[in-house]
Each structure stands twice: as C-alpha cells, then as structure tokens.
Amino acid sequence: MPKIVDPETRRTAVAEAVFRVVAARGLPQASLRNVAAEAGLATGSVRHYFTGSEEMIEFALEVFVERISARVLAKVEPAKTGPSDEARLAAVEDLLAELLPMDDERHTEAVVWLAFADAARTSPQLRPLLRRLYDGVRLLMRRILEGSAQRGALREGLDIDVETERLAALVDGLLTDGVVQPDRMTPELMHAVLRTHLRSISR
Template sequence: MPKIVDHEARRRLIADALMRVAAEQGLEAVSLRHVATAAGVSAGMVQHYFRTKDEMMAFAIAVVSERGEARVGAAVAALGDNPPPRLMLRTMIAALLPLDEPSRADGRVALAFFAYATVRPEAAAALRPSTSQLVDFVASLLPGPGAADGAASLLALMEGLGLYLLGGQFTPVQALAVLDAQLDHLFS
C-alpha cells in the first residue's frame, strides 16, 4: 500500500527549517543542504518541494506573513467591535513589531528576505501589492487630508523600530513609546 504523504506539511517542515537557519545563522547560510539538515530530511526531498533557493525564500516569507496576519487578527479581535482608529493602529503595529522571541525570529527572517529582495527585482515585486494594501488600509484610519503620507511615514517608522528592536538598540518599552508619540502626532 503506498504511503500517504502530506505535501503541505512537508513544505512547512522545510520552510520552518529554512526560517530557523535564516534566523539563527543569517540568509547566507540558507542552502538546500543546510535546510535539509535542519529539517532532518534529505537534500533531495528539499529539492523535490523547492527547486531553488528563491522558491524556498518566497514560501518562507509567505509563512512569516501568515504568522504576522494571525498575530494582528488575534490582537484586533481582542479589541472588540469598532475600536477607535488610533487604538486599532497601535494594536496592529505592536502585533507586527518584534517584541517577543517568536516575532523576533519571524522578524529576522523577514529582514533577511528584504535584504535578499533588494538585489532580486522579482522578489521585491512580489511584496508591492501587500505593501500597497497596507498603506491604503492605514491611511483609511488616519484623520486629515495627508492620510496617505501619514500612513507611509507610520509604516516606515514601524520598519525602523523593527530594525532597532532586532538590533537591540531599542527595548520593547522604548519602541512602543516612540510609536505612541507618532500616533499622538498623527491624531492630534
């Protein structure tokens, strides 16, 4: 009787191994061989599911995005119905910032992917639609005629805070204080 294989579970196993390698050793350590070792599978199995490093990276960033969306969804749901826009934005951004170890691990992978995408236009192009949607959504929550610019600056601040948190220059308390100051400015 043929063995039943859960292909999606195997892809996730490999993607999780890729994310561990990238988070612990950096993107330069990501290879089919290193990922296979981390996943406890053969290099051939990795190659069966991901023909190239680009395919592995695209899948890993999709997993990181899903995890971020799940954190945001849970945090926003906890606010109840019709939260004020400022609270909604703070909650969303705080859920996306690398404030704890699981989100720090995802943040390291995302940072590695963004660095990877800077020299691969096709990888960068894959990020544009979701970035555009996020800017538009944030702008819809901001008051005033400069909402689009405010959204872009708020998201740029979020990315900068994420870098400072990952690099250890800011503590979570400092990062959230900076976020609150910017939100106060945007909502004043």
C-alpha cells in the same frame, strides 16, 4: 504501511526551517542542504518538494507574508470598532506592534524580514512578494487613518498620504532598531514611541 505525508504540511515545515536558518545564519546560508538538515530531512526529500533553493525561498516568503497578514488582520476589527477613541487607539497600537520584534517569535520574523528585504533588491523573484507586503502594510495604515479621520478622531488638516508614509517609516525604523540594537530599542520603548506618535496625530 508507508507513512503518508501531506505535501503542504511538509512544505510549510521546510519554510519554518528556512526561517530558522535565515535568522541564525543569514539568507545566503539557506541552501537546500542546510535547510534540510535544520528540518531533519534528507536533501533529496526537500528536492521532492522544491526544484531548488530559489523556489524554496520564494515559497518561504509567501508563507511569511500570509502568516503576518493573517495575524494583523485578526486585530483590525478592535481598531475600527472599539467602544471609545482611547480603546481604538490602544487597539491600533496593539495591531502595529504585531509588525515589530516585541517577543522572540516576532524578533525572528523581523530578522527574516530584513534579510528578505535586502535579498529582494537584487532578486526579481522575491521583489513582487516583498512589494505585496509593503503595499499591504501601507494600505492597512491608510485605512486606519482614514477611519480615524471619518470619526473625527484625527487632528484637522493632516495629509493622509503623508501620514501613511510617516507611520510606515516609523514602524520600519522601530523594526530595524529593534533587531540591530535590541538592548536599546526594547519592546517597552517601541510601545512608548508608537503610543506617543498615535497620540500626536489624534484629537
């Protein structure tokens, strides 16, 4: 009896292979042939699910965005409803750390993120998806800051627009340094920088 393969499961497995190829060899190497080999599939099998490498990479980026979004959103509630300002501050730090290369899995994600972000500069297909992730991150940060301001936990006189971009820029910088110079920008240092910044804008 022929084996029944769920199309979405197979497509997601191909997306995982895209991530591994991109992390190890860069986005230009994420061809149908290379990704199929990484996934342990025949190239023709991958073509059954994707018409070409562009469609495959676009789908992989969608999976990437959804995965990170789900993981971050799962940590929003403690950041909003912690029993004390200190607990909520720690929860915000923990939430933001999900975007940073704190362990092997998140390091791979950060490498893939930078590769996709660079490719999106010249790819009309990828640009909207990257914009969605950027906008989602900033919306999340804005809501955290606004919630803190409403509880009286932020310093008075802060411009939420500016602080949103400042926090986003800090996370972007930590992510890049954590990928490019992981021996210097360690997880411990990233946590310390996040914590210091959050305390600097808190009452």
